[in-house]
Amino acid sequence: MYETGADHRRKMVVRNVAAVEPEWLPVYVPQLCSLGDPLSDPEPRYDERSGRVRCHFKGTFGKAAWELPLVEIDYPDRVERYKWFARFLLQGAVFPKLKKYASSLLSPPSTMIKSWAKLQPRTEVLLRALVSERCGTREQLRNVWEEKSKYLLEEYLQWVPESAHNDVTLYWPPL
Known part of the structure; x- marks a missing residue:
């Protein structure tokens, strides 16, 4: 939405926007991510805090296949x-x-x-x-x-x- 100020300049008002961290995408919207297989380097690790095996993936997000940075998530159930x-x-x-x-x-x-x-x-x-x-x-x-x-x-x-x-x-x- 655009609003016109008193000096006739336009400014954009953005509402209902939230920052999204790339590592959240495979966790919260895995159906939109393409991750392939876990990477062997770095090796999977055991996270003492959560009690889970964690691994790294490189992948893409969405139909446009935007490249995701290296992400660490729980090892999939394989x-x-x-x-x-x-x-x-x-x-x-x-x-x-x-x-x-x-x-x-x-x-x-x-x-x-x-x-x-x-x-x-x-x-x-x-x-x-x-x-x-x-x-x-x-x-x-x-x-x-x-x-x-x-x-x-x-x-x-x-x-x-x-x-x-x-x-x-x-x-x-x-x-």
């Missing part, structure tokens, strides 16, 4: 999210009580995200268990433990030396 969550769980990032076992694991946690991970049965067993209960966040895992306190115990024991089995079992779940 099998890769569970692989990354398992890696962070094994590292002790999700539940600090597991950190003491991280240095003695029978395979490095990074094995979970390798292309050849299926060759090690312990990776598949852990991944299958997480996917079956849709545990890809700290909160989801806590919720399952409220109902099934021994959930993931057998799968986790496959990662630690036999000498640690009694200790792990005694303090499970590691909340």
